[in-house]
Amino acid sequence: MILKSAQRNELALAKKAVLRAFGKDPNVTAFGYGFRRRGGRLTDEPAVIASVARKRPPGYLSRGRMLPKTVEVGGRRYGVDVVQAGPFSLAGGALPAAAGRGVSDPISDRFRPARQGCVLVNRGTGEQATFGCLVRDTGSGNTVILTSGHGLGSLAGARPGDRIAQPEDDDDVIGTLLRYNALGKDRVNPTSAALVSVQEKDVDTLVARNLMTPIQQKHPILGIHIANGSDGSSLFARIRPTMREMGVDFWGNESSLICDAIDFNMNVDKVGSHTGYTSSVVVGMGVTPVGLSHLGDSDYLVFDDLVQVDMGFALWRDRGAVVCLGGDGQTRAPLQPFPCRMLTGAEEVTGLPFAGDEELADKFRDGFLGQSKTGRMLTRAFYVNYEELAGRYDQMELTPTEKDHLGALYDRYRQIAQGALSTPNSPGYVVTTEHIADASNALYYLTVEMRPSWLSVEELNAAWELLEIFQRTEGMNRAQLTAMLNDDAVYREVHGILAAVPSIKHLGPLGADE
Structure with missing residues (x-):
C-alpha cells in the first residue's frame, strides 16, 4: 500500500488537527496516518490512525471524548481509524514482561567481536x-x-x-x-x-x-x-x-x-x-x-x-x-496484554491479586451485565467515569484489619463468581440471605466506620438505594437476575438513582441501553 504525496501531506495536516483536539485525552497514545483496517483486513482507504490504550464501544465514552469519525482537510474528508496500541514509553518501568519470545532467547551472552x-x-x-x-x-x-x-x-x-x-x-x-x-x-x-x-x-x-x-x-x-x-x-x-x-x-x-x-x-x-x-x-x-x-x-x-x-x-x-x-511480518513475541488500571489499582490498595482477574471481570461484564439493559447502563457508566474512578486509588489507605476482612470476602465471592459464570444454569448459584447481609455490612462499615473522603455523601446515598434493589433479589438465579435487570421499571429506577449523583458524568438518556 503506497500513499500518494498529496495524500501524505493532507493526512499529516489531518493528524495534527485531531492531535490538537484530543491530544490530552488520557486514553489516547498516538496519532499517525496510513490505511484503514476493517474486520482485521487492510483496505485502500487512506485514514488518520488514532491509537488508544483501550478501545471501547462508542456508548462507553462521553461525547466529549469520542474521536471523530472523519476529519476534513482542503475540501477532502479522511476517516479516523481507531486502533488499540500503547501506551508508549521510553523506559521499561511501565511495560509488562514478555510472556514469550520471538524465535530466540534474549541475547545477553558475550560476543567477541x-x-x-x-x-x-x-x-x-x-x-x-x-x-x-x-x-x-x-x-x-x-x-x-x-x-x-x-x-x-x-x-x-x-x-x-x-x-x-x-x-x-x-x-x-x-x-x-x-x-x-x-x-x-x-x-x-x-x-x-x-x-x-x-x-x-x-x-x-x-x-x-x-x-x-x-x-x-x-x-x-x-x-x-x-x-x-x-x-x-x-x-x-x-x-x-x-x-x-x-x-x-x-x-x-x-x-x-x-x-x-x-x-x-x-x-x-x-x-x-x-x-x-x-x-x-x-x-x-x-x-x-x-x-x-x-x-x-x-x-x-x-x-x-x-x-x-x-x-x-x-x-x-x-x-x-x-x-x-524484510521478514514475513508474522514472527512475533507473544506478550502480556496491557493491564486494567482498575484491577491493578485495587491490588495495590488491598494487597489482593485483583490484577489476575481480568478474564473473570470480562466474563462478568460481557456474559452477565451485557445481557440486560440495566447491566449495559452500569457498564457504560463505569467506562465513561473510568479515569475518575481509577484516580481515586491515590486517596485510599486501608488498615491491616480492613485488608484481612476484604481478603476473606475476596476468597469467598471470587469462587462464587467463577462458578456462577462458568455454569450459569446451575441451581446451586442463587442470591442468599448471607450474600445480602455481607453487602449490607460492608456498606454500613464504609459509611459509618470509614467515612471515606474519596466518596461523596451523594455517592454513599446512591449505594444505599442500590442496596435496597439488591435486597429484592434474594433466591434469584442468574436467569432471574437477568430478567429483573431487563425490567423497564428497574432500569428506570437505577437510572434515576445514578442520574441524581452529580459526580457521575454522561449517564445518557433513558433508553440509550436498549
Missing part, C-alpha cells in the same frame, strides 16, 4: 540498550556503534566517556560513550540515539547468532527502535534523520543501504537483546506519540514523524535495535 543485536550496558548508569549497527563518525572518520541514547542513559545522567560493556561487567568493556543527542522537552526531537567509540577489531557487521541478514542492498535499514508500547507495538525513528542528527554515515553507501520509502503494511524485522528476532508490519506513519516520557516523568518529550509497528515486535531492552525491510 561484538555483533548487531547484542546487549550493551553503560557501566556508569546501569542502563541497557541494543547494539544497533556500525556507522562512520563524519567528524573523525572513526567506526562507531549507533544505538539508543536513552537506552545508554541520556536521561539518567550518562556522560561522554562512560564505559560501555558487552554484556555487562567491568571485564566486558568494549568502548566508551562518545556522544548522544540531548532530548529537549521544549522542542520536537527527531530521534534518541548515541554513539559508542570502539576499536574496529572488537566489533563486527554481522548479526548476533546469525538471526538476521546483515544490512545490505536487499535488506536495507529503515530506522532505529526508540519506544515501545505495553502491548509490544513499537515506534522507530527513520534512519536518515537519525544519522543527520548524530553526524554519521555509511561510508558514502547510504543510497544502497537505506530505504526511505516506508509504507503502510510493509514487513519489517529486527534483532534486539530483549526479544531476539521478530518480524511485524508497519501500521502507522508520521506518528506523534502522546504523553511519551521516561520512567513516569511528568515532563513529556515530543517526537514526530515516527513509524509505528504492530504488536509483538519489541520490548524495552530492544531500544537501539535497527529496523530493516
Whole structure:
C-alpha cells in the first residue's frame, strides 16, 4: 500500500488537527496516518490512525471524548481509524514482561567481536540498550556503534566517556560513550540515539547468532527502535534523520543501504537483546506519540514523524535495535496484554491479586451485565467515569484489619463468581440471605466506620438505594437476575438513582441501553 504525496501531506495536516483536539485525552497514545483496517483486513482507504490504550464501544465514552469519525482537510474528508496500541514509553518501568519470545532467547551472552543485536550496558548508569549497527563518525572518520541514547542513559545522567560493556561487567568493556543527542522537552526531537567509540577489531557487521541478514542492498535499514508500547507495538525513528542528527554515515553507501520509502503494511524485522528476532508490519506513519516520557516523568518529550509497528515486535531492552525491510511480518513475541488500571489499582490498595482477574471481570461484564439493559447502563457508566474512578486509588489507605476482612470476602465471592459464570444454569448459584447481609455490612462499615473522603455523601446515598434493589433479589438465579435487570421499571429506577449523583458524568438518556 503506497500513499500518494498529496495524500501524505493532507493526512499529516489531518493528524495534527485531531492531535490538537484530543491530544490530552488520557486514553489516547498516538496519532499517525496510513490505511484503514476493517474486520482485521487492510483496505485502500487512506485514514488518520488514532491509537488508544483501550478501545471501547462508542456508548462507553462521553461525547466529549469520542474521536471523530472523519476529519476534513482542503475540501477532502479522511476517516479516523481507531486502533488499540500503547501506551508508549521510553523506559521499561511501565511495560509488562514478555510472556514469550520471538524465535530466540534474549541475547545477553558475550560476543567477541561484538555483533548487531547484542546487549550493551553503560557501566556508569546501569542502563541497557541494543547494539544497533556500525556507522562512520563524519567528524573523525572513526567506526562507531549507533544505538539508543536513552537506552545508554541520556536521561539518567550518562556522560561522554562512560564505559560501555558487552554484556555487562567491568571485564566486558568494549568502548566508551562518545556522544548522544540531548532530548529537549521544549522542542520536537527527531530521534534518541548515541554513539559508542570502539576499536574496529572488537566489533563486527554481522548479526548476533546469525538471526538476521546483515544490512545490505536487499535488506536495507529503515530506522532505529526508540519506544515501545505495553502491548509490544513499537515506534522507530527513520534512519536518515537519525544519522543527520548524530553526524554519521555509511561510508558514502547510504543510497544502497537505506530505504526511505516506508509504507503502510510493509514487513519489517529486527534483532534486539530483549526479544531476539521478530518480524511485524508497519501500521502507522508520521506518528506523534502522546504523553511519551521516561520512567513516569511528568515532563513529556515530543517526537514526530515516527513509524509505528504492530504488536509483538519489541520490548524495552530492544531500544537501539535497527529496523530493516524484510521478514514475513508474522514472527512475533507473544506478550502480556496491557493491564486494567482498575484491577491493578485495587491490588495495590488491598494487597489482593485483583490484577489476575481480568478474564473473570470480562466474563462478568460481557456474559452477565451485557445481557440486560440495566447491566449495559452500569457498564457504560463505569467506562465513561473510568479515569475518575481509577484516580481515586491515590486517596485510599486501608488498615491491616480492613485488608484481612476484604481478603476473606475476596476468597469467598471470587469462587462464587467463577462458578456462577462458568455454569450459569446451575441451581446451586442463587442470591442468599448471607450474600445480602455481607453487602449490607460492608456498606454500613464504609459509611459509618470509614467515612471515606474519596466518596461523596451523594455517592454513599446512591449505594444505599442500590442496596435496597439488591435486597429484592434474594433466591434469584442468574436467569432471574437477568430478567429483573431487563425490567423497564428497574432500569428506570437505577437510572434515576445514578442520574441524581452529580459526580457521575454522561449517564445518557433513558433508553440509550436498549
